[in-house]
Amino acid sequence: SFTNDVCPQAPEDPLFGLMAAYRRDTDPKKIDLGIGAYRDDNAKPWVLPVVKQADKLLHNDPELNHEYLPIAGLPDFTSASQKLILGKKSPAIQEKRAVAVQTISGTGAVHLGALFLARFYNPSNSDAKAVYVSTPTWANHNQIFGNVKLPVKGYPYFSKQTKGLDFDGMIGAIEGAPEGSIILLHACAHNPTGVDPTQEQWKKIAEVMKAKHHFPFFDTAYQGFASGSLEKDGWAINYFVEQGFELLIAQSYAKNFGLYGERAGCFHFITSPGSHAAETVSRVGSQLAILQRSEISNPPAYGARIASLVLNDDKLFAQWEEDLRTMSGRIIEMRKVLRSKLEELGTPGTWNHITDQIGMFSFTGLNPDQVNKLREKFHIYMTQNGRISMAGLNTKNIDYFAKSVDSVVK
């Protein structure tokens, strides 16, 4: 049976422990910087106005029922998701080189991709059947690929010195990986570091990957949420598609729609241009449907219906873009304020990385000792690696946060 030898007590999820400690803390000054969800200036969850509008429309639709969605998901949702990522006039869509399957948010999309690769990826060099992820990466990547028994290897990513990209380390490792390796890339707003390659660096990454016949797997969980521009945040993926790569994309609507709990996401396969493209897409799509059937049967309807209404209506879409600018704008503003406060206080070290980094998270460079002091003395909660969720900062607590950081760094 399930003795300790075969099923030992698992360690507590570090983020879960952090959240529990935050909840127990009764100090009114406490700040939660662990959360991976957007908060407004009052530290409250924010339902996007466009989501409220779409919700009302759904509510008033007399035709709506609770039947199963098709195995591959809501067709209006998956086709709009393709257009969102690849562009409305994308040759990949026009040439039928793309197939999309609705998934359980971004996590489910990464999982479906992992399962597909474990089953069907067949490089000529069997050593290449491994996925390379950035060091560090979203912790779940390691677990998801581990679950399907795909070996996970790392490529350098974060430079402790500059608190920016270790570009030489990254390129060197990608160049050194066996030909045909799978390379997982964060499309924008890298989690946990907030560090993204520049467009010039992306071009070089594509060049090296092409020369080595590597296989890109993009994880995009923050399109529009990072810079406020859907195009800008989707640039890297589109560049790779234009370069003719065959690739995978895991797309999440959790952050950019604030649909965290509704689990709306999409998995995409795009093949290279060529005479067999449509036939390849048909075969891959048929196998994805079989995998999906055995994993979840049918994806959940509600979040996909909300996103689909917005993505397929010009007026709602424009409202969504405004909501995206509200969220990204507030976060970018908090980055500016935090940096300038730390610089004004003369806090030792450089703080340009706070505004150079982008998206929900920032790797502050605070060490575990400083992180513990912030928690014990100042009731400020963040993960041991010094990652803060920018969404936890607001006009009411940022002064207190900057002074607390100053005090533990000095």
Ligand code: PLP
């Ligand atoms: N990928 C990355 C890099 C993420 O940061 C996240 C969320 O934090 C996800 C995927 C997936 O999240 P979800 O399953 O909620 O869409």
